[in-house]
Amino acid sequence: MLQQFRAFVKKEILHIWRDKRTLFILFGMPIVQITLFGFALTNEVKNASIAILDPAKDEMSAKLTSRISASRYFEVERVIVSPSQIDEAFRTGKIKMAVILPPRFSEELLHTNTATVQFITDASDPNVATTLVNYASSIIHDYQQEITQSQLPYTIHTETRMLYNPQLKGAFNFVPGVMAMILLLVCTMMTSISIVKEKETGTMEVLLASPLPPLLIIIAKAIPYLILSFVNIASILLLSVFVLELPIAGSLALLLAESILFTITALTLGLLISTITASQQVAMLISLVGMFLPTLMFSGFMFPIENMPLPLQIISNIIPAKWYYIIVKAVMIKGLNFSFIWKETLILTGMTLLLMALAVRKFKVRLD
Amino acid sequence: MYHELNDMIVADKLTKTFGDFTAVDAISFEVKKGEIFGFLGANGAGKSTAMRMLCGLLQPSSGSARVAGHDITRQSEKIKQTIGYMSQKFSLYEDLTVKENMRLYGGIYGMNLTAIKAKTASIASALHLQEELDTLVGSLPLGWKQKLAFSVAMFHSPPLVFLDEPTGGVDPVTRREFWELIYAAAHEGTTVFVTTHYMDEAEYCDRVCIMVDGKIQALDKPGALRQMYNTNSIEGVFLQLARTAKRMAD
Numbered sequence: 069m070l071q072q073f074r075a076f077v078k079k080e081i082l083h084i085w086r087d088k089r090t091l092f093i094l095f096g097m098p099i100v101q102i103t104l105f106g107f108a109l110t111n112e113v114k115n116a117s118i119a120i121l122d123p124a125k126d127e128m129s130a131k132l133t134s135r136i137s138a139s140r141y142f143e144v145e146r147v148i149v150s151p152s153q154i155d156e157a158f159r160t161g162k163i164k165m166a167v168i169l170p171p172r173f174s175e176e177l178l179h180t181n182t183a184t185v186q187f188i189t190d191a192s193d194p195n196v197a198t199t200l201v202n203y204a205s206s207i208i209h210d211y212q213q214e215i216t217q218s219q220l221p222y223t224i225h226t227e228t229r230m231l232y233n234p235q236l237k238g239a240f241n242f243v244p245g246v247m248a249m250i251l252l253l254v255c256t257m258m259t260s261i262s263i264v265k266e267k268e269t270g271t272m273e274v275l276l277a278s279p280l281p282p283l284l285i286i287i288a289k290a291i292p293y294l295i296l297s298f299v300n301i302a303s304i305l306l307l308s309v310f311v312l313e314l315p316i317a318g319s320l321a322l323l324l325a326e327s328i329l330f331t332i333t334a335l336t337l338g339l340l341i342s343t344i345t346a347s348q349q350v351a352m353l354i355s356l357v358g359m360f361l362p363t364l365m366f367s368g369f370m371f372p373i374e375n376m377p378l379p380l381q382i383i384s385n386i387i388p389a390k391w392y393y394i395i396v397k398a399v400m401i402k403g404l405n406f407s408f409i410w411k412e413t414l415i416l417t418g419m420t421l422l423l424m425a426l427a428v429r430k431f432k433v434r435l436d
Numbered sequence: 437m438y439h440e441l442n443d444m445i446v447a448d449k450l451t452k453t454f455g456d457f458t459a460v461d462a463i464s465f466e467v468k469k470g471e472i473f474g475f476l477g478a479n480g481a482g483k484s485t486a487m488r489m490l491c492g493l494l495q496p497s498s499g500s501a502r503v504a505g506h507d508i509t510r511q512s513e514k515i516k517q518t519i520g521y522m523s524q525k526f527s528l529y530e531d532l533t534v535k536e537n538m539r540l541y542g543g544i545y546g547m548n549l550t551a552i553k554a555k556t557a558s559i560a561s562a563l564h565l566q567e568e569l570d571t572l573v574g575s576l577p578l579g580w581k582q583k584l585a586f587s588v589a590m591f592h593s594p595p596l597v598f599l600d601e602p603t604g605g606v607d608p609v610t611r612r613e614f615w616e617l618i619y620a621a622a623h624e625g626t627t628v629f630v631t632t633h634y635m636d637e638a639e640y641c642d643r644v645c646i647m648v649d650g651k652i653q654a655l656d657k658p659g660a661l662r663q664m665y666n667t668n669s670i671e672g673v674f675l676q677l678a679r680t681a682k683r684m685a686d
Contacts, residue, residue, distance in 0.1 A: 075543020079532065086531040086572075270525025274589075277491045277521035277598075278544050279513065 072280055076288040083262065084292055094258070098250045098300045102307045105242040116200055117145040118165045119157050124173040132185075132211050136167060141203045158190055165189045165200045177215075177224070184225040201228050243308045244396035245369025247327065248389040250300050251334050252363055255293050257355035259338030262289060264351040267342075282431060290335045297331045317403030323396065326409075329416055330392040336423040337388070343430035363389040391416045444469050444596050444627040445490060449499035452485050459485040461650035462499060467629060469595075472622050474641030475631040476670070478678055482650040483631040484524065484600055490629070491521050491598055504596055517545075520589040520597035524604065528585055530574030534565060537573055537588060545592035559587045579610035586617055590626070597621065599630040603637065615640050635671035644670065646677055653677045 084091060120136065122129050137144040145163050148154065157163045168186040170176055176183040187204055189197040205226050212224045266272040275285055301324070308314045316323060337359060345351045364370055366384035373384050384390050391412045398404040398412075406413070445467035452460040460482040467473045477483045488494040490503055492512030500507065506514040528537045535556060542552035560566045563583055573581065582602065589597055599618070603611045615637065622628050630641070638644045638658055645655040654661055654677060658670055665673040 071548075072544050072546060075540050078543075079529065079536070079540045082532055082536060083529070269530075270523050270527045271529060273493065273523045273525070274521060274527040275544075277493055277516060277519070277523075278541075279516045279546070280544050281513075 069284075073284055073288055076280065076285070077291050080262070080289055080292045084296070090258075094254055094296060095299065095303070097253070098246065098304045099307065101246045101250070102243070102304055103311070105246060106307070106312045114141060115143045116141060116164045116196070117162060118142050118167060118200075119146050119148050119154065119163045120144055121148050121151065121154065121166065121168045122173075123149075123171040124169055124175075126172075126174040128177060128215070129169050129173040132169070132173075132208070133167075135211055136204065136207055139203065139207055141200070154188060158188075161190075163190075164196060165204065167204060182223045182225060184227055186227045186229065188229045201226075242369065243304065243312070243314060244393050244400060245367060247301060247304055247396055248330070248363060248367055248369065248392050249360070250304065251297050251327070251331055251392075252337075252359055252389060253355075254297050254300060255331055255334030256338040256341065256359050257352060258296075259289060259293055259335050260341035260345070260351040260355055261348050263339065263342035264345055264348050268347060283428070286339060286428075286431065290339075293335060293338075294328075294331060297327075297334075301327050314401075316400050318399035318405065322406060323399045326392070326395045326399065326413065326416075329413070329420065330388070333388045333392070333416060333420040333423065336420055336427055339431065340423055340427040343427060362387050366390055367393040369393055388416060388419050391419075442468055444471070445473075445501065445503050445629065447486075447490070447499070447501040450486065450489060450496050450501050451498045452482075452489060452494060453497045458650050460489070460496075463647070463650075463652050464499075465645060465652060465655055467627060469627055470622060470625050471642045472618060472628045472630065472640065474638050474644040475629065475647065476633065476635070476638050476644055476674060477631075477647035478633065478681065481647040481681075483647055486647070487598055487600055487629065487631055490515075491519060492516055518594060518596060520592065520594040522585055522589040522597070522599045522602050524600045526581055526585060528573045528581065528588060531572060533570050533572055534560075534576075534584065535569045537584075538591060541588050541591050547592055555591055559584075559591070563587060579606060579613070582606050582610065583614060583617060586614065590621055594626070596627045596629065599628065601631055601633065603632065603634060611637070635669065635674055638670040638674075646674055648677050648681050653680075 118136075120133050122133050133144075133147075136142055142165075146157070148157070148166075151168070154166045154168075157166070166188045168188065170183055170185070173183055185208055187201050189200055191197040208224050208226060263272075266275065276282065305316065305320075305323075309316060338355070341351055341354050341358075345354060366373070366380070366387040367389040368384070373381055373390070376384070395409045395412050395416070398409050443466045445465075447466075448464050449462040450460060450464070451458065451462050463482075463486060475483050475487065485494065489496050489508060490501060492503075492508060492515045495509060500509065502508070503515045504518045506512075506518070508515060529540070532540065538556045538559070539552055542555065547555070556569070560569055563580070565580070565584070568576065568580075573584065576584070586599070586602060589599070603614055606614065611634070618628055618630065618640070630637075632638065641658065643655065643657055644661065646653050646661075654664075654673065656664070661670060661673045662668060665676055667673060667676070
């Protein structure tokens with residue numbers, strides 16, 4: 069039995085190994101995706117359009133605003149005169165940030181030694197929003213240092229309002245999203261294709277006529293992809309820690325365990341697809357349209373689920389990747405432990421068991 | 437009660453229906469040990485369905501059969517260990533080498549490495565494939581592939597081998613060579629159950645069974661059949677029988 073199994077796993081590994089082009093894509097894809105997403109999102113922001121509201125128009129406020137507008141990070145789109153204009157400017161998308169100075173900036177600073185500057189940002193792009201606030205804060209900090217040198221210490225407080233997306237959801241969320249996508253692609257698509265290929269070429273018939281138990285065929289087919297997924301998870305995590313400098317906040321062991329669970333979900337999906345299709349093209353199409361697209365749309369990775377209409381929010385619950393995405397985000401980014409994600413884990417496990425029961429039932433032990 | 441020591445296969449009113457369609461209609465026959473048993477019929481006559489039931493790939497709708505003493509409904513796992521099977525489609529892995537394919541099938545049938553190596557060497561010399569052991573099967577010519585597929589089906593030296601239209605699409609010279617391999621196997625004591633729609637191949641069999649519309653219309657030695665239907669070839673016999681067919685070929 070063990071020997072049969074070994075011979076079969078070896079064959080599966082050879083299939084993957086011989087197909088160099090696919091192998092290259094499988095290993096290259098996570099690296100390319102993480103790097104692309106990473107640099108598209110973490111690149112520094114230059115020449116961002118901002119608005120400045122300076123009702124005081126005194127000497128100190130003029131110095132501060134000219135410092136901000138002189139920075140290469142900001143381009144003052146307009147100097148506005150009333151707070152009512154801010155809303156409109158954001159809604160039309162003309163500005164990314166508004167800097168609001170208090171009405172009596174110099175007076176406040178000179179008499180009370182403190183003043184408050186407010187930043188309002190468009191946080192629908194959370195990464196850009198935080199970056200802009202950081203740049204602006206450091207400019208103000210510099211200015212504060214400068215005026216403090218000669219006189220009593222002055223403090224300029226900054227107050228930040230993130231518009232549209234106050235919790236800054238979305239920052240680095242692509243890493244868990246890419247993990248879900250890669251696992252689905254490698255496990256679901258590749259497994260379904262590799263099983264359907266055997267049906268297409270007729271080798272499956274010979275395997276079924278052999279003493280190999282069908283369950284063994286399934287498990288042996290899954291193993292190389294399980295290994296491959298592990299390599300992919302490792303490369304994604306390494307890249308995100310060392311290149312994107314996004315540390316894993318929670319437990320690595322928990323993260324890996326949850327990833328194995330989702331890998332099994334994806335493998336089961338692949339098996340299920342292979343039982344209902346007869347050609348490799350159809351298997352690929354179902355994997356892409358039926359699995360990949362819903363994952364992209366409904367896992368919350370590209371489009372926040374909270375903003376979707378209710379029917380779509382309900383639909384999103386049946387997408388396994390959504391739960392995996394929530395889990396990875398919780399463990400990797402928020403650093404939560406198992407007690408916060410047991411519910412999601414339970415849902416994912418339940419889905420996997422259900423899919424597995426369905427797939428094994430459908431997997432044709434006999435050809436009829 | 438059907439099982440006799442001399443019979444490798446005993447089928448009794450074996451029937452397979454798919455919905456309203458009766459693919460195999462209550463066929464009964466025996467195949468003796470060491471025999472080359474030919475199963476003839478037009479496309480869609482039910483040959484492959486009958487064979488798949490005997491291999492344990494399909495459950496019969498009714499009737500029963502024993503293969504090497506094992507019941508096909510309840511003991512299909514035992515049957516699978518006893519038989520070799522070559523399917524209609526070419527069934528070796530084209531992206532594996534000749535040697536790797538043999539290793540795989542040897543491994544699947546539970547052979548140890550020494551036995552696999554010895555068998556690989558003997559097949560290589562029989563088929564003059566010594567130089568090609570490390571060649572990918574996909575790059576071999578079709579004739580070689582078919583002979584190789586047969587040798588792989590015979591790799592674990594099964595007492596009974598099922599060949600489903602093994603010579604489809606192969607040139608006459610290779611077909612001839614292929615039958616020499618079948619003879620050699622039968623000479624060693626292997627029982628051969630072969631389906632074909634090449635009538636000339638029927639002459640090579642010890643006994644032939646002609647199926648029309650899922651039923652057995654004739655079963656005897658080729659010579660006896662020719663005599664019975666008063667023609668000089670099995671093709672003549674077949675044409676007389678096939679004229680009664682109502683089923684369209686698929």
